[in-house]
Amino acid sequence: MLRAPAHRVSRTAIWYWFTKALLGWLIAAGFQAFWVVVRDHHEPLRIAALTATVVLAVPHIAVMPWWRYRVHRWEATPLAVYTRSGWLTQEWRIAPISRIQTVDSVQGPLERLFRLATVTVTTASAAGPVRVSGLGAETARRLVAELTANVQSTTGDAT
Structure with missing residues (x-):
């Protein structure tokens, strides 16, 4: 389930x-x-x-x-990144660590004002990248570091 x-x-x-x-x-x-x-x-x-x-x-x-x-949630494990987002339409996304190609963190001007950031996990999926928005800036930095370490220690071709 x-x-x-x-x-x-x-x-x-x-x-x-x-x-x-x-x-x-x-x-x-x-x-x-x-x-x-x-x-x-x-x-x-x-x-x-x-x-x-x-x-x-x-x-x-x-x-x-x-x-x-209430809806937006995220989790990163050694195996995958999990997200749930939306409000009228809700989306669940799972990105296996072995499929991750890039991990980015972005802060727009308004996000900087609120000390927030968005982490984008790009895979070869046709559904597009997995985004975790609304993270505290420090949490986003830790998540990027954790995902980068997990990706580097995972064998696979990220396709």
């Missing part, structure tokens, strides 16, 4: 996802508010669009970060 990976992402990821969603919705609402202010025609349509944006934004911002935190 498939079990949930053992580790949660950093609790700080909740505020990272909240801020990222809030900024996205504020940009969208800002453009629409500007569209409402510009006096032309179709004012009811513009107000309806802005209202729809707010109606969609509020539950997204209020629910999504906490829901993602």
